Amino acid sequence: MSVSPEPAGKRLRQPPPPRQPMFHRIFRADPATVRTALLFLRERFDGSAGDEVIAKLELALAEVLNNICEHGTRYEALRLGGRPHAPLIHLCVARHVGGIACAVTDDGRPLPSSCLDMHDLPWTGPPPQDAEAILLLPEGGFGWFLIQELTASLCYFREGRRNFLAFVVPVADPGPQAAPAPPDA
């Protein structure tokens, strides 16, 4: 079997036509590596579902991976130097009938179970009119709301030193009634 002369990286990023795309990547949690992984993911999955679905997939994964970067870091014992250890993330994404399945595992700190509770928006009031009310607007706390809004069948467990989080980004429009799966599903 002859080896194709085109660059291996480019060739590997594009699935053979009759198959559905898959994606697997292992990387150290950092906003820059997350960005790179998402760019590869988009290249791999572009065209495998509607643009809006791919955009939702990218956003949901961005929120999950950002959370790992932000909250997953462990620190070794002070007597050993107290250095930070960014989690090692394994990301696996596969196109299935009816959805794009995602599995994210990491060896960071355990995910608090409250993250899987139903999340409401951090802010739902009428538009603030005065300067004081404006200052109360949240600048964060949107992540888990977005994850739950964009995904279905969200489930989590911890095994050994790793977090396992899995979910599906539905390919058919789930409609306005679709709600994220309960955390104990």
Add this chain to the structure above:
Amino acid sequence: MQLTLLPQPDGLTIRVDEKRLDAAIATAFKDRVRGMIAGGGAQVTLDLRGVEFMDSSGLGAVIAIYKAMPAGRKLTLTGLTPNVERVFHLTRMDTVLTIRKSAEIPAARPEGPER
């Protein structure tokens, strides 16, 4: 990070020449824009037409910029691409922030959010 400052008769426009407004640049983006806004002008427009992807970190940076606007000055967002608009819409921040649908520079600025 690529930001372009475009002076306007009544203020200034900051064009974001970054394709991704994400966790990798959100803090630097917030600090840079806040520094540019200190320059002056009542109307500040943040032109996001070049931004193809924004996550909640980018959203948080935009909200922080809005909250830090000096008294008497107004922030308007324009040029939202579909992916960026989705984040503002899902989080309902499109009801708080002033978003101008058209990316064109209007002769007479419309008052308030159009959506």
